[in-house]
Amino acid sequence: xxxFIDNAEDSFxxxxxxxxxxxxxxxxxxxxxxxxQCTAETCSPVDAxxxxx
Numbered sequence: 001x002x003x004f005i006d007n008a009e010d011s012f013x014x015x016x017x018x019x020x021x022x023x024x025x026x027x028x029x030x031x032x033x034x035x036x037q038c039t040a041e042t043c044s045p046v047d048a049x050x051x052x053x
Contacts, residue, residue: 011048012038020048 010023016036023029028039036043 009048011046012043013046014038015043020046022048 011020012023012029012031013020014031014034014036015038017031017034019031019033021029021032023045028037030037031043
């Protein structure tokens with residue numbers, strides 16, 4: 001059996017500036033680049049790598 005390691009974290013892609021940033025805790029979350037208030041309705045929820053590349 002192959003075990004998969006999940007290296008993706010829940011993130012938002014900001015609807016205003018396009019920045020992708022991790023969601024810590026519950027939404028809403030403020031974009032660290034432009035300050036836009038992101039929710040699941042206003043910004044795109046995505047899985048982003050936490051590998052740093």
